[in-house]
Amino acid sequence: MLKPIVSVVLVNFKQTEKTICCLKKLEEMSIKPNLVVVIDNQSSEASKEALQASSYSIPIHFIFNEKNLGFAAACNQGIKESLARQKDSFIWLLNNDTQPESRALEKLLDKALETGAGITGSLIRKPDGSFSGGVGFIHPFFASVRRPKNPEETGFNYVEGSSFLISPRCISQVGLLSEDFFLYFEETDYCVRARKKEFPVAWATESIVVHDIGSSTGGDLGLGKVPYFIDCLSVRNRIHFACKNGFPKVGITLGLGISLLLRAKRCQFRRIFKILQIILSAKALKKFIIKNGGHYEPNA
Numbered sequence: 001m002l003k004p005i006v007s008v009v010l011v012n013f014k015q016t017e018k019t020i021c022c023l024k025k026l027e028e029m030s031i032k033p034n035l036v037v038v039i040d041n042q043s044s045e046a047s048k049e050a051l052q053a054s055s056y057s058i059p060i061h062f063i064f065n066e067k068n069l070g071f072a073a074a075c076n077q078g079i080k081e082s083l084a085r086q087k088d089s090f091i092w093l094l095n096n097d098t099q100p101e102s103r104a105l106e107k108l109l110d111k112a113l114e115t116g117a118g119i120t121g122s123l124i125r126k127p128d129g130s131f132s133g134g135v136g137f138i139h140p141f142f143a144s145v146r147r148p149k150n151p152e153e154t155g156f157n158y159v160e161g162s163s164f165l166i167s168p169r170c171i172s173q174v175g176l177l178s179e180d181f182f183l184y185f186e187e188t189d190y191c192v193r194a195r196k197k198e199f200p201v202a203w204a205t206e207s208i209v210v211h212d213i214g215s216s217t218g219g220d221l222g223l224g225k226v227p228y229f230i231d232c233l234s235v236r237n238r239i240h241f242a243c244k245n246g247f248p249k250v251g252i253t254l255g256l257g258i259s260l261l262l263r264a265k266r267c268q269f270r271r272i273f274k275i276l277q278i279i280l281s282a283k284a285l286k287k288f289i290i291k292n293g294g295h296y297e298p299n300a
Contacts, residue, residue: 137156
């Protein structure tokens with residue numbers, strides 16, 4: 001059997017040192033990627049110089065964006081570049097603040113080929129070694145999401161975007177990530193789209209990736225501590241995801257109400273106003289993203 005072709009897509013945003021560390025880890029893989037595409041959002045001269053100054057033993061192509069296009073749009077740049085260079089390639093979307101173990105890619109490919117999965121995820125551990133997840137569950141009524149409690153839990157609905165291997169056939173039929181999420185829920189949406197086309201999702205629990213979760217956004221700090229921009233955008237994206245994918249309207253409304261009540265309890269009234277504003281107005285959403293340093297031109 002021919003060795004599968006694999007391209008890795010890494011998005012960097014003001015975390016150049018972590019990106020370089022991740023690239024060095026990819027050099028140590030038991031199965032090395034055929035290509036790594038690094039997309040540097042809102043690139044600076046310092047990040048360009050640092051990324052290009054290091055020498056690598058694997059092929060790396062850099063894309064330097066003047067603006068912060070967001071995670072989904074940058075990933076799509078990487079996917080298109082990868083497929084232009086290597087047709088019928090597996091695409092491994094990997095967070096730049098991860099440290100994959102040496103057999104992580106090997107075990108991902110084993111599981112993907114064994115199951116015929118459209119999307120395969122790794123087992124994610126925190127830097128202290130504790131279990132974090134790698135896949136997730138979507139509530140069928142509220143469209144809320146949660147991580148697994150342990151590696152034995154089954155029945156998951158999606159793969160987390162920190163380690164997200166897409167098969168060539170899945171990419172050809174499902175296409176690119178939806179850029180209207182900018183950041184968060186794009187991987188959940190992609191898995192739902194893939195499952196609608198009868199592509200299974202799989203979890204390679206022997207593929208271990210250490211992830212410093214939330215290090216780039218602060219999105220994993222806990223209740224009431226998530227930064228304003230990330231918190232508002234996450235709630236908006238969950239509602240957008242639910243509406244887009246046909247979840248019950250009653251559940252969507254109740255879920256939003258619960259989210260707003262929790263923020264009211266914390267006296268986060270500014271967040272409540274902003275969440276409602278960016279849910280109801282595409283123009284307000286674009287303005288909100290731009291005001292917070294992003295560039296937003298959704299593709300779908």
